Amino acid sequence: MLGVSLTIGILLIGTLTYFFKDQVDEQNVIIAKNILVSVENELFLATKVEPGYFRNFDVPLKLNNVDYNISITGGDLIITYNNIDLIASLPNISGNIKKGENTIRNINGKICLNIELC
Numbered sequence: 025m026l027g028v029s030l031t032i033g034i035l036l037i038g039t040l041t042y043f044f045k046d047q048v049d050e051q052n053v054i055i056a057k058n059i060l061v062s063v064e065n066e067l068f069l070a071t072k073v074e075p076g077y078f079r080n081f082d083v084p085l086k087l088n089n090v091d092y093n094i095s096i097t098g099g100d101l102i103i104t105y106n107n108i109d110l111i112a113s114l115p116n117i118s119g120n121i122k123k124g125e126n127t128i129r130n131i132n133g134k135i136c137l138n139i140e141l142c
Contacts, residue, residue, distance in 0.1 A: 049106055052087040056105045059084060059094070063101055063121060064112040070128045070135045071115045077130035085123045096120050096137075118142030 066081050083094060092105040096114065101121065103110045119137030129136040136142035 052090055052092075052105055053108060053110075055084075055087050056092060056103045056108075056110055060101060060103050060110050060112050063094075064114065066126075066128060067101075067114055067117060067135065067137070070117075070130050073130055075130050075132045078127070080125055080127050082125055083121065083123050094121050094123060 063081075063083060066079070070077055070079070086092070087105060090105070092103060094101070094103050096102070096117070096119075099114055099116070101112045101114050115135060117135040117137050119139040119142065122138060126138055128138075129140075131142060134142050
């Protein structure tokens with residue numbers, strides 16, 4: 025009888041852990057999508073303002089203490105979390121994105137990300 029109770033308890037804990045992890049993963053994907061849109065908006069804003077525009081913005085280091093990747097490849101902003109790629113098309117920019125503080129500049133109509141001149 026004790027063995028059956030113990031088995032049921034272990035199965036219940038395993039099931040609850042699985043559902044909790046799934047919920048956290050869904051929340052992290054939502055956070056990643058928000059980061060994607062926020063960075064995309066920062067970069068597009070820089071194309072719409074006058075030359076001389078300068079702004080610092082932050083990209084979170086982790087999603088709920090879980091690592092993720094962010095990069096710019098072939099004109100696309102890509103966030104990868106848990107083998108899921110979230111992609112946004114970007115305007116023509118020079119430089120690359122990083123976690124932490126980023127600096128964007130509009131230098132004579134050219135958009136420079138984390139570089140002094142482009």
